Amino acid sequence: MTTKTNEQAHSRDMASLLFGDLWGYAPSPESTDHVRYAQRYGHFINGRFVEGKDHFSSINPATEEVIAEFASADEAEVDRAVQAARAAYVGVWGKMKPAERAKYIYRLGRLIQENARELAILESMDGGKPIKESRDVDIPLVAAHFLYYAGWADKLHYAFPGATVSSIGVAGQVIPWNFPLLMAAWKLAPALAAGNTVVLKPAETTPLTAMKLAELCQEADLPAGVVNIVNGAGRTGAAIVKHPDVDKVAFTGSTEVGKIIQRAIAGTRKRLTLELGGKGANIIFEDAPIDQAVEGIIQGIFFNQGHVCCAGSRLLVQESVAKEVIQKLRIRMESLRVGDPLDKNTDVGAINSRAQLDKIHELVQSGIDEGAHIHQSACHLPSRGFFFRPTVFTEVSQSHRIAQEEIFGPVLSVLTFRTPDEALKKANNSPYGLSAGIWSDKGSKLFSVAGAIRAGVVWGNTYNQFDPASPFGGYKESGFGREGGLHGLKPYLEVR
Amino acid sequence: MQTYRLPKIPTVDQVQVESRAAAFTTRSIKKGAKKAALELAIRMMDLTTLEGMDTEGKVQMMCNKAMQPMIGRPCPSVAAVCVYPTLVGVAKRALVGSDVKVAAVATAFPSGQSFLPIRLEEIRQTVAEGADEIDMVISRGAFLAGEYARIYDEVAASKQACGPAHLKVILETGELGTYDQVRKASQIAMDAGADFIKTSTGKVSEAATLPVTLVMFEAVRDFFFQTGKRIGIKPAGGIRKAKQAWQYLVMVKETLGDDWLTPDLFRLGASSLLNDVLMQLQRLETGNYQSSLYFSED
Numbered sequence: 001m002t003t004k005t006n007e008q009a010h011s012r013d014m015a016s017l018l019f020g021d022l023w024g025y026a027p028s029p030e031s032t033d034h035v036r037y038a039q040r041y042g043h044f045i046n047g048r049f050v051e052g053k054d055h056f057s058s059i060n061p062a063t064e065e066v067i068a069e070f071a072s073a074d075e076a077e078v079d080r081a082v083q084a085a086r087a088a089y090v091g092v093w094g095k096m097k098p099a100e101r102a103k104y105i106y107r108l109g110r111l112i113q114e115n116a117r118e119l120a121i122l123e124s125m126d127g128g129k130p131i132k133e134s135r136d137v138d139i140p141l142v143a144a145h146f147l148y149y150a151g152w153a154d155k156l157h158y159a160f161p162g163a164t165v166s167s168i169g170v171a172g173q174v175i176p177w178n179f180p181l182l183m184a185a186w187k188l189a190p191a192l193a194a195g196n197t198v199v200l201k202p203a204e205t206t207p208l209t210a211m212k213l214a215e216l217c218q219e220a221d222l223p224a225g226v227v228n229i230v231n232g233a234g235r236t237g238a239a240i241v242k243h244p245d246v247d248k249v250a251f252t253g254s255t256e257v258g259k260i261i262q263r264a265i266a267g268t269r270k271r272l273t274l275e276l277g278g279k280g281a282n283i284i285f286e287d288a289p290i291d292q293a294v295e296g297i298i299q300g301i302f303f304n305q306g307h308v309c310c311a312g313s314r315l316l317v318q319e320s321v322a323k324e325v326i327q328k329l330r331i332r333m334e335s336l337r338v339g340d341p342l343d344k345n346t347d348v349g350a351i352n353s354r355a356q357l358d359k360i361h362e363l364v365q366s367g368i369d370e371g372a373h374i375h376q377s378a379c380h381l382p383s384r385g386f387f388f389r390p391t392v393f394t395e396v397s398q399s400h401r402i403a404q405e406e407i408f409g410p411v412l413s414v415l416t417f418r419t420p421d422e423a424l425k426k427a428n429n430s431p432y433g434l435s436a437g438i439w440s441d442k443g444s445k446l447f448s449v450a451g452a453i454r455a456g457v458v459w460g461n462t463y464n465q466f467d468p469a470s471p472f473g474g475y476k477e478s479g480f481g482r483e484g485g486l487h488g489l490k491p492y493l494e495v496r
Numbered sequence: 497m498q499t500y501r502l503p504k505i506p507t508v509d510q511v512q513v514e515s516r517a518a519a520f521t522t523r524s525i526k527k528g529a530k531k532a533a534l535e536l537a538i539r540m541m542d543l544t545t546l547e548g549m550d551t552e553g554k555v556q557m558m559c560n561k562a563m564q565p566m567i568g569r570p571c572p573s574v575a576a577v578c579v580y581p582t583l584v585g586v587a588k589r590a591l592v593g594s595d596v597k598v599a600a601v602a603t604a605f606p607s608g609q610s611f612l613p614i615r616l617e618e619i620r621q622t623v624a625e626g627a628d629e630i631d632m633v634i635s636r637g638a639f640l641a642g643e644y645a646r647i648y649d650e651v652a653a654s655k656q657a658c659g660p661a662h663l664k665v666i667l668e669t670g671e672l673g674t675y676d677q678v679r680k681a682s683q684i685a686m687d688a689g690a691d692f693i694k695t696s697t698g699k700v701s702e703a704a705t706l707p708v709t710l711v712m713f714e715a716v717r718d719f720f721f722q723t724g725k726r727i728g729i730k731p732a733g734g735i736r737k738a739k740q741a742w743q744y745l746v747m748v749k750e751t752l753g754d755d756w757l758t759p760d761l762f763r764l765g766a767s768s769l770l771n772d773v774l775m776q777l778q779r780l781e782t783g784n785y786q787s788s789l790y791f792s793e794d
Contacts, residue, residue, distance in 0.1 A: 016720075016755075017717070017720075017752065017753040017755070018753045018754045018755055019749075019750070019753045019754065020753070020754045021754075022749075022754035022757050023529070023532055023533065023536065023745065023749055023754075023757055024529060025523065025524070025525060025526075025529045026525075026526045026527045026528045026529040026530075028524035028525075028526050132522060136522070287507070288506075288507075289506060289507045289508050289509035289512065289513075290506040291506060291508070291513075291714045292508065292509040292512035292513055292516070293509075295512060295516050296512065327721075335749075335750040335751075335753075344522075344523075344524035345523055345524055441507045441509075461509050461511070461512065462511065462512060
């Protein structure tokens with residue numbers, strides 16, 4: 001298909017830097033001996049693991065082997081979960097002293113830290129992301145989110161000075177597969193800190209760490225029903241969204257599903273926050289620190305195989321430096337190590353699912369058909385599992401699909417511009433508005449462009465930096481509502 | 497003679513270059529890869545003694561260590577010994593018959609604060625004594641005062657004075673203040689004919705670091721793209737542990753590629769690194785750490 005091998009063609013054409021095997025790294029796989037998980041999971045309702053039905057398998061995308069079976073919750077099971085959440089809200093959590101609530105949330109954060117290694121390995125097994133990312137980014141941020149919001153639990157009145165705040169009730173939360181446990185933390189931590197109870201549904205391709213999180217909720221003695229986790233696919237998600245006793249819906253995922261949810265709850269009392277797709281513009285001005293910008297481009301698009309809603313998937317580079325940037329980008333791609341997610345030296349892991357791999361292939365083919373130039377790294381791909389070569393398209397126009405649609409894979413589209421105004425216009429010329437990056441050594445330019453970009457997150461001379469204290473969310477079809485920071489509390493509070 | 501003008505070079509972002517350098521330290525180097533790295537590190541080492549108290553006897557013993565780092569197992573010799581000019585003759589004689597090169601720090605090392613004709617004459621005499629490589633220092637004062645053409649002229653004159661000897665230009669990055677300055681100094685040295693650029697004298701507290709060396713790698717890489725010339729790099733000072741050595745090698749491998757994984761283009765300047773590398777090698781083979789008593793201190 002599109003990933004034709006270019007290892008031979010590669011040879012030494014690129015200014016003759018050779019990234020070969022003169023000194024190769026020995027395999028360094030993280031051991032999976034000590035991780036524990038069940039072969040079959042139902043749901044976690046009212047503080048207990050309960051049996052379910054209609055099981056589906058979650059597979060390891062790097063080996064295509066089944067990891068475990070998970071049940072699909074139907075309307076009745078979702079209803080039990082919502083009832084449990086309601087009872088816990090009314091009976092315990094909603095009236096608990098905030099400082100007591102904080103203790104539970106702190107405890108969850110500490111338990112995450114204590115179990116970090118196991119959680120990181122499971123996250124990489126189930127989702128395909130490199131262990132160095134789950135170990136160094138995902139899991140530490142998960143703990144950080146719980147610890148950060150635990151701190152807010154008894155200070156909510158100070159968060160919104162002059163206002164009276166109270167919790168909302170039962171939150172229904174549906175999360176994606178790209179950062180499974182981190183997205184659970186983003187959803188749970190502020191909801192719990194604000195005094196709400198939760199019914200959460202993890203994505204059907206990555207439910208494993210959510211089940212481990214349920215175990216940690218038990219270990220933390222979290223009162224029964226405060227956190228309920230139901231497994232399943234779209235139908236289960238729909239049952240949560242439509243349940244009449246859910247007060248607030250929070251969804252992270254595709255724009256397409258976000259629109260369905262918005263329609264489904266229109267006219268109800270339910271509050272909604274959506275964090276949807278993106279087509280982030282990463283803008284490189286000619287006065288940028290070029291070598292660091294190239295690294296930022298690499299991190300922006302190949303982090304987590306590009307399965308990042310805020311990925312810098314559209315590179316806008318000033319024409320005067322375009323040649324240099326593209327040359328350096330191609331050279332840098334050659335030293336990316338693609339393969340076994342559990343190997344500690346892997347930079348780019350497995351694509352999350354066959355369906356996603358097919359989607360990436362389809363969009364890459366459209367890029368070729370529309371006349372863009374494809375460049376792929378010459379790395380060896382494993383013979384099993386879902387993998388895709390790091391890919392860069394040059395000669396891309398705004399009118400190409402690969403410049404407009406979210407690919408959600410390790411595929412970068414490079415466009416050029418001549419003036420800051422043109423860069424800005426192109427960056428904003430998208431139905432999405434989640435993230436952007438700006439690279440320039442000139443502070444005044446950086447701030448003026450950042451202020452005019454219609455995106456929820458704008459990074460200056462960096463990319464993909466996350467912190468629980470920093471709000472995250474979209475403009476336009478990238479959604480609404482903010483997660484993280486003080487802003488992230490608001491959707492879970494009644495502010496009077 | 498035309499006055500040198502610094503060409504346009506990219507700026508360096510401090511935060512990002514430091515985070516990139518830190519990423520190299522997370523590579524997991526195990527088993528065969530570690531053994532290969534340790535042996536490579538020995539072959540790339542400039543075993544150094546630069547003390548006022550250096551004597552012929554000290555240099556003689558260091559040269560023996562350089563040729564035969566370890567008893568009882570096959571072990572490569574180091575790349576070079578690095579000494580003061582007056583001890584070049586001793587080192588040269590001690591190393592007869594081996595591949596180990598003699599490098600000498602010349603040009604009023606470590607400050608460089610002497611008259612240019614004297615510095616150039618020092619180079620000529622040192623080469624006449626038999627030095628294969630000259631490690632010169634740039635005039636940091638002049639550099640910081642923005643006298644780039646003067647730096648260029650001094651390095652070019654030093655290169656000429658070297659004759660057949662290789663020239664390593666010490667930037668003393670710990671005194672330059674910013675990564676942008678490191679990048680500038682690298683450019684000037686390469687433009688003026690340096691065969692190697694080297695981070696530090698080892699005589700100021702901030703010596704070689706990974707980010708500083710990365711900035712120099714990037715300068716070398718761009719120079720190679722522009723001219724086709726491959727310039728060598730030598731981090732020196734503060735590299736004491738085997739782990740640091742392989743972190744530098746990781747950075748070479750992933751930034752400049754295989755062509756630079758050779759003593760011809762990459763050196764580690766160190767006085768106390770060798771025994772830690774040997775100890776790690778021994779541990780890989782036996783599974784145990786040996787007491788330092790079993791590693792000769794020369």
